[in-house]
Amino acid sequence: MSDLVKISSIALYTAFIVYLLATLFFGATIKDRRTADTSKRNIAGNIGITLTILGFLAQLVYFITRWVAGGHAPVSNMFEFVTFLGMSLVLGFIIIYFYYRLNVLGLFALPIAMLIIAYASVFPSDLAPLVPSLQSHWLYIHVTTVSISQGILAISFVAGLIYLIRTVEQANATKKTTWLEIILYLLLSGLGFVITTTSFSIMDYNAPFLVPIEGDVITTEYHMPAIVGPKDGKLMDKNRMTPLFDIPSWFQGEDASRKLNTLIWSFSAGLIMYGLIRLFLRKRIGAGIQPLLKRISPSLIDEIVYRSVAIGFPLFTLGGLIFAAIWAQVAWDRFWGWDPKEVWALITFFFYAAFLHLRLSRGWHGEKSAWLAVIGFAIIMFNIIVVNLVLAGLHSYA
Numbered sequence: 001m002s003d004l005v006k007i008s009s010i011a012l013y014t015a016f017i018v019y020l021l022a023t024l025f026f027g028a029t030i031k032d033r034r035t036a037d038t039s040k041r042n043i044a045g046n047i048g049i050t051l052t053i054l055g056f057l058a059q060l061v062y063f064i065t066r067w068v069a070g071g072h073a074p075v076s077n078m079f080e081f082v083t084f085l086g087m088s089l090v091l092g093f094i095i096i097y098f099y100y101r102l103n104v105l106g107l108f109a110l111p112i113a114m115l116i117i118a119y120a121s122v123f124p125s126d127l128a129p130l131v132p133s134l135q136s137h138w139l140y141i142h143v144t145t146v147s148i149s150q151g152i153l154a155i156s157f158v159a160g161l162i163y164l165i166r167t168v169e170q171a172n173a174t175k176k177t178t179w180l181e182i183i184l185y186l187l188l189s190g191l192g193f194v195i196t197t198t199s200f201s202i203m204d205y206n207a208p209f210l211v212p213i214e215g216d217v218i219t220t221e222y223h224m225p226a227i228v229g230p231k232d233g234k235l236m237d238k239n240r241m242t243p244l245f246d247i248p249s250w251f252q253g254e255d256a257s258r259k260l261n262t263l264i265w266s267f268s269a270g271l272i273m274y275g276l277i278r279l280f281l282r283k284r285i286g287a288g289i290q291p292l293l294k295r296i297s298p299s300l301i302d303e304i305v306y307r308s309v310a311i312g313f314p315l316f317t318l319g320g321l322i323f324a325a326i327w328a329q330v331a332w333d334r335f336w337g338w339d340p341k342e343v344w345a346l347i348t349f350f351f352y353a354a355f356l357h358l359r360l361s362r363g364w365h366g367e368k369s370a371w372l373a374v375i376g377f378a379i380i381m382f383n384i385i386v387v388n389l390v391l392a393g394l395h396s397y398a
Helices: 002-028 038-070 078-100 102-120 138-167 173-202 256-281 285-293 298-332 341-363 365-391
Strands: 207-213 216-222
Touching: 002 038, 002 102, 002 341, 038 078, 038 102, 078 102, 078 138, 078 285, 078 298, 078 365, 102 138, 102 173, 138 173, 138 285, 138 298, 138 365, 173 256, 216 256, 256 285, 298 341, 341 365
Parallel strands: none
Antiparallel strands: 207 216
16 A cells, blocks of 8 residues: 555656656757747647657556555545646646647646646645545546546646737836736736745744643644744744744634735745846746747737637536536435635636636637636635635635
8 A cells, every 4th residue: 555655756756847847848849939940849839749648648657556555536635636626737738739739838837737736735745535425426427527537627827828918019018017017026926825835834833832722732833934923923933933923813714814924934935036026027927938938929829728618618618517516416415505705606607607608609719818718727726725725614624
């Protein structure tokens, strides 16, 4: 059993490294396109997609060996689900790639997949038996269908981001360029979250606080230096960083101070990376990337945005609403209960339904469609991060 777990971990790590190599080859296909040899670009693209497939197969080995070791499909906790989401995004990219043969899609899709997989690594990865409510074949049917659909919908975000970087006028700062830079900064903040949490985890950082709660005193532990401390908390280790301020009293919720502290670290790390990139480029990041995308056809990217939603939306409807309702009826004797996760799934459904309506009936093509694809991905990530980890509900076990 332990050997299978080790093989599973090695396979996942291998997949991550292979995706990184594939990204470099996809990057070579757009570097200096005015003078580069077309045949060399084709070779680089072929190597890139071959490595991507090999990485996906390695991640498939991770999935199968972990399934065998744990006795159930590895989609039952945040580590497993988010890892499978990254795998689903790569699968969506492979499918779209062989239809359109667009190398630049890999240059953007694979880093986001790697970021998602890296995000999964901050959660506990230990194998654990399923809680009673998850001991059902509907676990595999519902969760895998939702994850695959979200992976395909994520491709619409990737294509939408490429479209916006390619077409938004960068000569002067406008609302559009500002929002585009905010999107890029948030992606860097996601990377900042992974880097900071992983770094302090490697250092085994621990800062205990005594916190008074409702007449009792409990101990809470920070695993990152406390920029913001718990309300009226007392730091027990004098060698650790003293909080700059306590969390406001109106900020409620379990572990609210630690969550806010992690958020501050993530956005701060993202801001530092954003500032360094801006300093290196001496221009907005979008403006720095745009010249590399000049020969990319906006109409082709726009078509990929639409097709990704056209494929992913029905799958999400099937997995996120229909299969979810069936499982809820089996597990909780009701098909709908206004749980936060259920509500956000409904919001996601209505958003992408509106996306297709506006595109097909109102002619929202091009830039409008791209912005909607970006917003849709933000809704999906809010569901995965905030609804799963912050809001209390029946799905909080994730």
